Amino acid sequence: MASFDIKTYYAEQDERMNVPDETVEDILKRVSSLRRGKGTSAHGSSRKSPARSSIETDDPQSGSAGTPTGRPGASSERNVIFMNESVALGRTMKRRGSVLESDVVVAKRRKSVDHDYSPQNAGDHALSGLSMEPRAAAPPGLVSDAKLASPERSAEIEDIDSFTVDMACPEMTTKRETPPRKAAPSSHKHKQIKSISVPQQSPVAADHSPISSFSRVIADSPRKSTRENLVPVSRQPPLNLRPIRERLLTRPSSKKKETKAEPDPYEAHDSPIEDASLDAASPVTPSKKKRLEAEPSKMFLEIKQLMAKHGSNNKKQADKIVKRKAKPVLQQPSGTTTAAHPVVDDSSIIYISSSPSSRANSLGPTKTDMAKQESNVKEKPAKSAPAKRMPKGKKEKPQPMTPAEYARMIQADTDEKANVAGSSTAPPVAPKLKRVKFPYLTGKHIFYAGGDMRHASEATRRKMDIIVKNGGDLMPEYDPAVTTHIVTDAHRQPLLRVLGLKSLTQIPHNIPTVKWTWVRSALALPNNLSQGEVDTALGEPFMHAAYHERIDAGCAPRIERPFKFKSKERTAESSPSAGTPGADSEHSHQPAEPVADNQPGPSTPPEAPLSPPTSPLRPIGPSRGRCSTNDNVAKEASADAHDPLAEFYHEAKLQSQTEDRWKTMGPDGEQSDASDSEDEDEGFVNSGEPVPRGKRGWTCDTKEPQQLGDCPNEDIITKLNELMQLHKAKPGEEDRWRTFSYGKSIRALKNYPRRIRSFAEARSIRGVGLKTAQKIQEILQTGELQRIKYEKSEDVLVTRLFQGIYGVGQATAFQWYAAGCRTLQDLRRGTGGVKLSAVQKIGLIFYDDINDRMPRAEAKAIFDLITPIALSIDPKLSIEIMGSYRRGKADCGDIDILMTRPTDDGKTHSGVLSRLLNQLHDAGILVEDLAIPDDLHDLEATYRGLCRLPHVDTSRRRRIDILCVPWTCRGSARLYYTGDDIFNRAIRMKANVLGYSLNQRGLFGSVVRNPSDRRVKTNSGEEYTMWQLRVLVASETEEEIFKILGVPWQEPHERVRG
């Protein structure tokens, strides 16, 4: 099994590389240019090198193929300082306690003063103030993997505590960079919240809890679960925050808002332009500066330097952004509202061990559920949960039906209504579908194939409904003669089955195979388009091609391309290069392809797509640029009789044989013992053991040695990672999981102690499958990975740039790309009519800041500013910094704060967040809001925003997340928030396999209530347990969760998997 068919390998590679790559790009170019009437200019710049030219200066990858947030590839997590933390902490604590004690800012917490946090249109505000002009000319913060981390020394860290906000440089720049652009009419829904500013309370010494600073923050020794959540209160350096508030708070014009006549102090100066308020602000600053100057520490200086270095000179003053969100006024899904919440009758509850498979329809505990639980625990009678859809209440008899049947049904029904006003025959279940005003799918005969080809699932029905509603002619079954479009999100195999075909190539060219996104893309369109616009609105089919092989389908004339044959040429290409691997970059060898030419007809495949000159056919409208290449390809292919890669093949074979020995020796012992249930995929590290074979076990169970420097397979890892980053930028499920998989292989490789020498050896590693092993082999033999070049197309590069914007993911990035955007500047200009959401605007403005990671010390500094403020609101609060910080990372991508409060005194932290946010804004720490919790008063809430060190004009914007959870959930919440993400997924997966389910609220076991009754048969015949509930098994401490799951305890810094 170790051997593989090299031909097939290259054939596949070839297909993948040639087909979509060049084609998409060209098409896109052509299209976009057409749309914009830009003529032909585009194609000239097609390939690599030229491609770059089209990306303006703000193109991060110019040069390095950095990734915005290169996850795995980025600085691997090393806990540089972690070891000393407790020590350092202890020391600093002491110092802190003695030196700075008095001035903790404390506000009397008086209920009366408790005003809700009321942000308003953050996006608009930011925009109005700054405009989206590029602020920092500096190259985007995207950094190549190599230099991501600016390692902090442990020494530095201990000093951080003495850090003091420097008031020396409080000159707040009051100038605005640009005249306020009219606030984008981003219509936010406003959460109905009364917004009233809190009259500043004067700082008061914290007389309360002598919770002296200690350390929970860092050295958290889980063992003592007792005080697990004690607040790491750190005495705060003298910082007079108070004055700021009033001035700084520039109430963004609450334009429409005023109608509300909300007595909002902020409303006072409601000029959208904040200049006024800003000016006002400046005078205030001086007053408070003095205090702060008190002992600037060396640490502080360092931080300053660091920041200066990063130097994002944002002139923007601490604009107050306040956003109001209209809270969905408890719009209860009528149906569910009435349905009484299922009352759990304990007596009828039985525990069952759910197999992973059964978890499908088990309702996970939702916020709503938890609310109930909380109440049980007498935490707080959860407010009437907005009924997050209790599955129980209604029961729309799904009524089994095949997709075809359903299609026929709704199609018939709709037609009837549309055509004859005849009395409805009122088919039993026939949904009342009314065609929408603007049926953009009119005239299109669509065959839809959902995930389930046998039964029309809810989702399938909904989608079919949509198709019909929008005028589409839904085909019950595929008929190549009539069908004009095939819409599917399924995989090739299932689709082919339904179509009754053997190969995708059997589908006529004129029938595009597109994903659901194609239909959806025009859904939200204005309903006034002209017929002509419809098609454009729908988007070119190829943009939504379901399979890259068929990317051309439906797009005008096209020249048949002999896929299969190209394999050879490619073969020729890579193998020979073995001797002279490096050297040639794609374009470079354009002219000098000789290298490859040793072989019979090896037209370097890369060249094919690359060379604009060779295929100038572009001009001809919709023709595929590829045609000429194909011809060549075919020719060459035929010419090439000898397979140069034969050697590879043989070699692999041999190796596999020889290596089977050691490989097999491993398995025996392992397999037996591991055989039990796991089937786990998670491969794992056998740290440095002589037995290299793929081991089994749960990745969450064993800490991975994360030393970087020693990896013997670094080159391989680097290349695979590069490839992964490229895939990560692509939309679609396929690439999503591919990325997932690459991640696993890479991790496995990182933990592999020896240099891999062969295909077979690679293959033996868990997580490294056929394809990856082949790639590894290619790297081993040629020193490079051709595939990378092909995946590195302009669209990927550009969209990856876009994805660096907070709030922009694969989908939007590609949409924008399709709209013709190529640079960040294009986005600012709104090229192609692209619209950025409020968050995205902020993300764009602070592109560099957000993509930068902060030194650990800065995270602490900011947190230390926040802590006292929080405690001033409620001394019993427990707030802790989590995420990468808790794991001991030297640099943090953001600050993750967990907030909760013990309930022993009958109180909760409800409402604290609101006040905290207000105060943090006032203090100039919070600068921008990105996401506000549904209900600020909920015990469970998530806030996301941007913060910065106040009063330091050089400080950069940092991402900050605040997570509030009920006290009872603290354990699971800490587990979750500590991460890392890979670890979380791994442990959650193990939980599943063991019949549990784990989330930030707790570890749940499945339970079925009176199994005898509530069972429902589904169309497929299985039984779905509708009343299956998940009961809380543990959530208060991390330890118990680890224990129950049989995961050996691991300190935060040991939970690093990525």
Place this chain on the structure above:
DNA sequence: ACTCAGATTTG
């Protein structure tokens, strides 16, 4: 052929 974690907020 199925699974790959599970949740919240936004538009």
Place this chain on the structure above:
DNA sequence: CAAATC
């Protein structure tokens, strides 16, 4: 409901 993010 899909996308983005944690």
Place this chain on the structure above:
DNA sequence: GAGT
């Protein structure tokens, strides 16, 4: 993409 990989493991089952």
